[in-house]
Amino acid sequence: MSEHKESSAGTQEQHIALWGGRFKSGPSIALAALSKSTQFDWRLADDDIAGSRAHARALGRAGLLTPDELADMEKALDRLQADVDSGAFAPIEADEDEATALERGLLDIAGDELGGKLRAGRSRNDQIAALIRMWTRRQARVVAGLVLQTVDALIEQSVAAGNTVMPGRTHMQHAQPVLLAHQLMAHVWPLLRDVQRFVDWDKRADASPYGSGALAGNTLGLDPVAVATELGFSTTTQNSIDGTASRDVVAEFSFICAMLGVDISRLSEEIIIWNTQEFAFVKLDDAYSTGSSIMPQKKNPDIAELARGKSGRMIGDLTGLLTTLKGLPTAYARDLQEDKEAVFDQVDTLTVLLPAFAGMIATMKFDKDRLESEAPTGFALATDIAEWLVKNGVPFRHAHELSGECVRIAESRGVELWDLTDDDFIAVFADFLPSVLAPKVREVLSAQGSVDSRNGVGGTASARVAEQIDQANQVASDLAKFAVSVSDGSAYKPEGSLN
Numbered sequence: 001m002s003e004h005k006e007s008s009a010g011t012q013e014q015h016i017a018l019w020g021g022r023f024k025s026g027p028s029i030a031l032a033a034l035s036k037s038t039q040f041d042w043r044l045a046d047d048d049i050a051g052s053r054a055h056a057r058a059l060g061r062a063g064l065l066t067p068d069e070l071a072d073m074e075k076a077l078d079r080l081q082a083d084v085d086s087g088a089f090a091p092i093e094a095d096e097d098e099a100t101a102l103e104r105g106l107l108d109i110a111g112d113e114l115g116g117k118l119r120a121g122r123s124r125n126d127q128i129a130a131l132i133r134m135w136t137r138r139q140a141r142v143v144a145g146l147v148l149q150t151v152d153a154l155i156e157q158s159v160a161a162g163n164t165v166m167p168g169r170t171h172m173q174h175a176q177p178v179l180l181a182h183q184l185m186a187h188v189w190p191l192l193r194d195v196q197r198f199v200d201w202d203k204r205a206d207a208s209p210y211g212s213g214a215l216a217g218n219t220l221g222l223d224p225v226a227v228a229t230e231l232g233f234s235t236t237t238q239n240s241i242d243g244t245a246s247r248d249v250v251a252e253f254s255f256i257c258a259m260l261g262v263d264i265s266r267l268s269e270e271i272i273i274w275n276t277q278e279f280a281f282v283k284l285d286d287a288y289s290t291g292s293s294i295m296p297q298k299k300n301p302d303i304a305e306l307a308r309g310k311s312g313r314m315i316g317d318l319t320g321l322l323t324t325l326k327g328l329p330t331a332y333a334r335d336l337q338e339d340k341e342a343v344f345d346q347v348d349t350l351t352v353l354l355p356a357f358a359g360m361i362a363t364m365k366f367d368k369d370r371l372e373s374e375a376p377t378g379f380a381l382a383t384d385i386a387e388w389l390v391k392n393g394v395p396f397r398h399a400h401e402l403s404g405e406c407v408r409i410a411e412s413r414g415v416e417l418w419d420l421t422d423d424d425f426i427a428v429f430a431d432f433l434p435s436v437l438a439p440k441v442r443e444v445l446s447a448q449g450s451v452d453s454r455n456g457v458g459g460t461a462s463a464r465v466a467e468q469i470d471q472a473n474q475v476a477s478d479l480a481k482f483a484v485s486v487s488d489g490s491a492y493k494p495e496g497s498l499n
Contacts, residue, residue, distance in 0.1 A: 038091035040341050041098045047134040048102055048127070049081050051210065054230035055122055055222075062221045064121070069114055076110035099124050121220040122213065125244040125332040129209035132340060134231060136253045137205050139347045140198040145483035146354035147260065151191050151476050153361035158184045158469055163462050165447045166281070166371040167380055174378025177447040180371055181469070182460040187270075188472050190263040195479045197256045202482075204252070208233035209243035215331045216240055232486065245331045250339045251321055257346035258318040261311035264357060268304035271364070275301045281371055285363035288356065303360045310349050317342040375447040379407045381417050384444040384453070394432045402428055418445040 027035065053074060060070035080102065083089035095101035107115040158181035168178035208231055211217065211224025217240045224236045237243030274281035284301055292298035321342040324335055382403045389399035405428050410417050422439040429438040444450065455461035458468070 032094075032096070035096050037097045037337055037340075038095050038101055040344055042091055042101070043344065044128075044131045044135055044340075045084050045098050045102060046081070047131045048098055049077055049084070050134070051127060051130055051227075051231060052102070052106075052118060053077050054227045055210070056118060057230065058222045058224075058227050059117065059120060059220075061223060061226065062121075064220060065117060069117070072114055073110060073118065076106055076115065079109050080105050097124075099127060121218045121222045122210065123244070125214050126209045126212040126240075128336075129212070129244050130231065132247075132250055132343075133205050133207075133209070133233075136250065136343060137202055137232070139343075140202060140205075140253065140256075141483050141485060143257070143260070143347065143350050143354070144195045144198050144479065146351065146358070147191055147195050148476055148480055148483060149358040150264075150354060150361060151188055151195075151472070153358045154184050154188045154191075155469060155472055155476070157361065157364065157366075158188070158465070161366065161368075163448070163451075164366070164368045164371055165375040165451055167374045167376075167378065168460075174380045176380055176383055177375040177450045178460040179451055179462065179465050180366060180368070181465045185465065185468055185472065187263070187267045190266075191260070192472065192475050192479065194256060194260040194263060195482070197259070199479065199482050201249075201252050201256060205249045206233055207235050207237045207243075209237045209240075211236060212240035212243035215244050241331050245328070245333070245336070247321075247325055247336055247339045250343060251318070251325060254318045254321050254343050254346060257343070257350060258311075258314045260350065261307075261314035261346075264353075265308045265311035268301075268307040268357075271304045271360075272301050272308070275304075281367055283365045283367070284360060285365070288360040288363055301360075303356050307353055307357055310353055314346050314349060317346050372447065376418075376445075376450070377416060379410065379417055381445050381447070381450055382407050384450045385417065385441055387453075388441050388444045389429070389432070392433060392437065394429075398432060402432070418442065 026032075056065065056070060056073045056077065059065045060067065065073060080089065083105065084102075089105045091098065091101040092104075095104065103115070103119070106118065109115070161180040161184065164180040165177050166180045166183060167174050168176050168183065208224065208228035210227045210231065211222060228234070228236045271282065271284075273279055275284055284299070286299075288303055289299045290302045292300065321339060324338045328335055385406055386396065386399040386403040389402060390396050394402070406417055406420060406425070409424060409428070410420055413419075425438040425441055426435045429441075444453070451460050452462065455464055457464065
């Protein structure tokens with residue numbers, strides 16, 4: 001470690017660095033400003049101190065700290081943690097990063113001789129690689145718990161929806177009637193998969209890079225497995241270069257956050273549309289809406305709009321990170337400093353967004369009468385006519401054309417399919433069905449009948465939707481164990497997988 005003062009031309013006073021023996025002077029003002037990262041990486045301080053405790057014990061086991069020195073080191077680290085917690089100790093302008101700041105704090109407490117021994121056998125390279133894994137593993141559980149609150153709100157809305165039927169859409173056009181609960185549950189499963197992705201990701205993140213050193217390991221007889229165990233990892237990375245320089249674990253975490261943002265954005269888009277005067281399917285609670293600064297009548301779906309917008313931000317974080325990683329040669333490069341801001345921003349975004357989003361979902365009020373009145377319109381029962389014809393022996397190729405002819409006639413008259421007369425159906429089906437049978441197609445010309453007939457697994461029939469609600473509750477309950485687990489690699493084992 002070097003310590004120096006610069007003149008007014010250089011202006012860095014009492015600059016403490018973790019490097020510098022071969023340098024005659026400290027960094028220029030411009031380099032120091034560029035290198036500085038405490039403005040965002042200070043949030044790793046708790047993990048860093050935890051790593052330092054584990055490393056100190058490894059030094060003790062290797063005989064590089066005496067028992068008395070180890071005891072004094074642990075006391076100094078406890079004091080440093082307390083000062084960090086209380087705010088008595090914080091980075092100063094001269095600190096390059098959180099590791100530099102914490103070493104400065106440790107030296108102030110333990111003195112140069114004892115405090116200076118802690119750095120033996122580790123590098124900032126393996127240190128920061130371990131810290132980002134520790135931090136993201138913990139945050140995965142926080143975000144997972146918040147996602148499950150939104151899942152719970154959607155499931156509660158699905159139960160409350162009962163047998164309410166609504167128009168299902170493809171290409172944003174009326175397609176077929178579906179249960180409102182079925183439509184809401186279509187957003188539950190992607191969110192559950194996002195949580196399951198965190199669970200699966202955690203298995204790969206559960207390996208400590210500590211002991212990798214700068215890139216080649218260490219020669220001091222330290223036990224990386226013991227350090228890994230103390231830090232909540234169940235194993236260590238198998239290659240020291242990979243351990244220090246790979247950030248695919250961070251990129252994968254970032255992808256899950258971005259995918260979560262996309263899944264929330266898609267639901268937000270539907271809510272925004274449903275909340276318009278033209279659709280009027282749902283009303284948002286006053287506590288989860290805002291007004292206009294100039295138009296008194298406005299009630300805006302700001303939470304949904306912000307969710308939709310912030311998904312782009314999170315995709316940008318992922319894209320930036322992947323772009324940084326793509327051209328790096330093997331082993332550590334300073335470019336990897338860029339991994340942290342991306343995931344910090346995503347977690348900050350999600351932890352403020354998800355509680356508001358869950359509250360908006362939980363307090364929405366659906367206009368069930370309007371939904372049901374719109375459900376069969378727009379010729380949404382045309383497929384039911386075609387499938388009724390198939391059940392009565394008509395090949396689907398012809399059934400499709402016959403149903404389309406019914407739509408053409410109704411559309412030309414400005415009426416719906418159920419408004420066609422018996423003679424209309426007899427005439428259209430004449431080449432395929434006896435006239436006495438043709439009018440019986442009316443049996444399927446109701447939205448509720450259409451929904452009830454789709455009773456295959458995963459379908460929109462009431463019984464099937466009730467089954468998927470039960471299954472989703474079971475999956476969510478199991479995943480909740482991950483959200484409250486400790487990131488120790490063994491606290492949570494999933495009971496099953498999502499299809």
